[in-house]
Amino acid sequence: MTRVLLTGGSGFIAAHVLDILLEHGHSVVTTVRSQEKADKIKEAHSKYGKDKLDFVLVEDIAKEEAFDEAVxxxxxxxxxxHTASPFHFKVTDVQKELLDPAIIGTTGILKSIKKSAPTVxxxxxxxxxxAVLDxxxxxxxxxxxxxxxxxxxSHEQAIENPVNGYRASKTFAEKAAWDFVEQQSPNFSVAALCPPLVLGPIVHYLNSLDALNTSNQRVRxxxxxxxxxxxxxxxxxxxVDxxxxxxxxVKAMEVDGAANKRFFITAGYFSNKEIAAIIKKNFPEYADKCPSDSTPGGDYPKDGIYKYNNKQTREVLGIKFTSLEQSIVDTVKSLKAVGA
Structure with a gap:
């Protein structure tokens, strides 16, 4: 059993991380931005006592020293x-609203751990x-x-528009983490996970159809x-699912060989056209709303697409990837459960 701090526990990814940590027998404290979120998570995991699942409020992860007490x-x-990373779609100032929060949130927690959590x-x-793609x-x-x-x-390209700003925020934040390890020689090793589009079932007690993660909005x-x-x-x-x-x-935390490595976490290719075909095939009740085989758009580019190498994820972390069909079927079922 490991004692784990999980940041951003009500997020789409973190909610699933929490489930697996508890299944693996670990003891978890998760950060939340409000008591209401803590109550919802606690209610959904009522069989776990305070020794296995507890909460700490961190209202703004972009503040310097935000995690000093949480660690x-x-x-x-x-x-x-550390899954928490602020992202606003309606951005007027890329530096203040995207770059600073991502970088300060990441370096801030590393500084807090080095200062106040020597056992990590x-x-x-x-x-x-x-942070990988050019x-x-x-x-x-x-x-x-x-x-x-x-x-x-570059920084100049980053502040041109919110799309560049988002990509740069992820890139600069991860680079800042590796720089911290190299320059500060902390008591801990780091593993960084680099997923592309994340699909899969929502955690129903935290989500509504209006508050979906961006990736699943296309399925809805x-x-x-x-x-x-x-x-x-x-x-x-x-x-990736x-x-x-x-x-x-969880494996990047548990496996010794994951220390100080990046992991490109992808199951492979997909297209919106394939998602539509899977929904139509498996859910007759949506067939009349789905596009037909001849509907234009959503296919792969005619000039081809980049390749990917997920060997390190499979070999070091032992991940066997869920199929696109299974992922979309489970996603649709979870969206139906909240009223789709």
Whole structure:
């Protein structure tokens, strides 16, 4: 059993990480922004006592020293899984609303651990494929992305628009974590996880149809008939199921060989056209809302697409990936449960 601090416990990914940590017998304290969120999580895990599941309020992770008190525990923490990362869609100031919170949130928790939690031996950070992909090379046919790749975005490019800002926030925050390890020689090792689009079932007690993570909105929209005349472009053609990603977080904490490694966590390719076909095939009640085989849009690019290498994730963390069909079926079932 490991004593774990999990940040952002009510988030889409973190809620699944919490489930797996508890299943594996670990003792978890999770940060939440409000008592209401803590109460919802506690109610959904009522069989676990305070020794197995507890909460600490951190209202604003972008504040310096936000985690100073959260990292203190009795018994003391041995690991931290940092999934919390602020992201606002309506951004007027990329620096203040995207770059600063992501970087300060990541470096802030590392500083707090080094200062006040000497027993922590492993920190797992949720990064992103956005920190791997070179967005200025488009679909980059034939090129194989792996953990060795970095998004080369500059600060000048980052502040041009919110899309660049988001990608840069992920890139700069992860780089800041590695710089911290190199420069500060802390008492812990780091593992960074770089997932692309994250699909999969929502945790119903925390979500509504209006408050979905961005990735699952495309599934909801297809179910609701919004893609009947034109399927939206897919955008990122790589994906992972949230449950596989959650398990990867826990394994990156548990496995000695994950120390100071990046992991590119992807199950492979998908398109919006394939998602629509899976929904239509498995849920007859949505067939009349789904696009037909001849509906335009949502397919793979004609000039080809980049390759991917997820070997390190499979070999070091032992992840076996869920199929796209299973993931979409489970996602639709979870959306139906909240009224889709």
């Amino acid at each position: 203190k525990s009795n018994p003391p923490f041995e690991a931290v899984i 031996k492993r920190v797992v950070i949720t990064s992103s494929f956005a 967005p200025f090379k488009g679909n980059n046919p034939g090129y194989e992305y792996s953990e060795k790749d970095w998004n080369g975005i 929209d297809i179910m609701q008939g919004k893609a009947k005349e034109q399927i939206p472009e897919t955008g990122t053609f790589l994906w 949230v449950r596989d990603l959650a398990l990867a977080h």
